[in-house]
Amino acid sequence: MYEGLINKYSKYLPVEDKSKIVTLNEGNTLFLKLKNLPKAIGLTNANVYVKFEGLNPTGSFKDRGMTMAVTKANEAGSKAVICASTGNTSASAAAYAAVAGMKAYVLIPDKKIALGKLAQAIIYGAEVIAIDGNFDDALNMVVELSKTQPVTLVNSINPWRLQGQKTGAFEICDALGRAPDYLMLPVGNAGNISAYWMGFKEYYANKEVTNLPKMTGFQAEGAAPIVENRVFPNPETIATAIRIGNPASWKLATAARDESNGTIDKVSDEEILEAQKLLAAEDGIFAEPASCASIAGLIKKVKEGKLEKDRQIDIACILTGNGLKDTSVVVNDNMEIQKFKPDLNELSKLFK
Numbered sequence: 001m002y003e004g005l006i007n008k009y010s011k012y013l014p015v016e017d018k019s020k021i022v023t024l025n026e027g028n029t030l031f032l033k034l035k036n037l038p039k040a041i042g043l044t045n046a047n048v049y050v051k052f053e054g055l056n057p058t059g060s061f062k063d064r065g066m067t068m069a070v071t072k073a074n075e076a077g078s079k080a081v082i083c084a085s086t087g088n089t090s091a092s093a094a095a096y097a098a099v100a101g102m103k104a105y106v107l108i109p110d111k112k113i114a115l116g117k118l119a120q121a122i123i124y125g126a127e128v129i130a131i132d133g134n135f136d137d138a139l140n141m142v143v144e145l146s147k148t149q150p151v152t153l154v155n156s157i158n159p160w161r162l163q164g165q166k167t168g169a170f171e172i173c174d175a176l177g178r179a180p181d182y183l184m185l186p187v188g189n190a191g192n193i194s195a196y197w198m199g200f201k202e203y204y205a206n207k208e209v210t211n212l213p214k215m216t217g218f219q220a221e222g223a224a225p226i227v228e229n230r231v232f233p234n235p236e237t238i239a240t241a242i243r244i245g246n247p248a249s250w251k252l253a254t255a256a257r258d259e260s261n262g263t264i265d266k267v268s269d270e271e272i273l274e275a276q277k278l279l280a281a282e283d284g285i286f287a288e289p290a291s292c293a294s295i296a297g298l299i300k301k302v303k304e305g306k307l308e309k310d311r312q313i314d315i316a317c318i319l320t321g322n323g324l325k326d327t328s329v330v331v332n333d334n335m336e337i338q339k340f341k342p343d344l345n346e347l348s349k350l351f352k
């Protein structure tokens, strides 16, 4: 039986006491070659794969880092964890704290997280604190609180988070038998791009693969500090998960970009929503807006002619979170859905 990523990749994730592992059997997520979207965007010489991290136990990639961070907190005898979050980290921290019998304190930007994520934090039993500020303000608060209060910080500044998250790279290499040519993913607080690069490098050093990908990150236009090399004091984007103006792993992310000969670019909210719709309508996958920055970015690269044209390439896009967490971007109160009487004659007209 699959028992979570710490067990699976124990060689790369040392723990002192197996009985202290806190897991929901996260990882081992769907990795799928897209059938229709590549053609729809005029891409003929690439295999485009998606890793659907929205199928983790709490619906996002954060569970990979959280199993490791909470396991280490548990090993250390910690009774509580704390994080700032745009939503997914808080959902994940709350769930893993629940399993471990710990308390979770989560600080979120008031009214700026998707309702599904808020519902998760509440139902898993976290102490939810909304602050009148953005994610970056909340992160500053929890860093200070974790210095003075008896709580373990589980934002990605906690190095165990990136350790867990690097396993996404292992799974992709295990599935393909090599590293992809491009790894495309959204960038917010910049932990994931840093973790993936660490994972690919470790697999390469251990001769599990003989190649490395170009790390290709995408930020939202209104929250693009790394792309523009300046702090965004008031980040804004419909992709609330990546509404971050001063990423904690900024330096690690630019190192991943530069060492891999990759790029970090930006995409607009319109491009993100179009990509979300296209992915769902062409290939049947519903990922949250932030996740679709990777698909929007792929489309942008194709349009700009930035990808190799003279050979077949493998592209892996990370779909970091589940679309069901944030349905308001698709369905809202102003939406008109056609209404019919429950009358077969009337309904038959639909099929003409």
Ligand code: AN7
Pocket: 060, 062, 084, 085, 086, 087, 088, 089, 090, 186, 187, 188, 189, 190, 191, 192, 193, 241, 242, 288, 290, 291, 320, 321
């Ligand atoms: C769906 O939950 O920062 O660049 O507090 O939820 O590693 O931060 C979420 C980030 C991408 C960006 N996609 O990843 C949080 C939080 C989704 C996310 C990102 C997030 P990083």
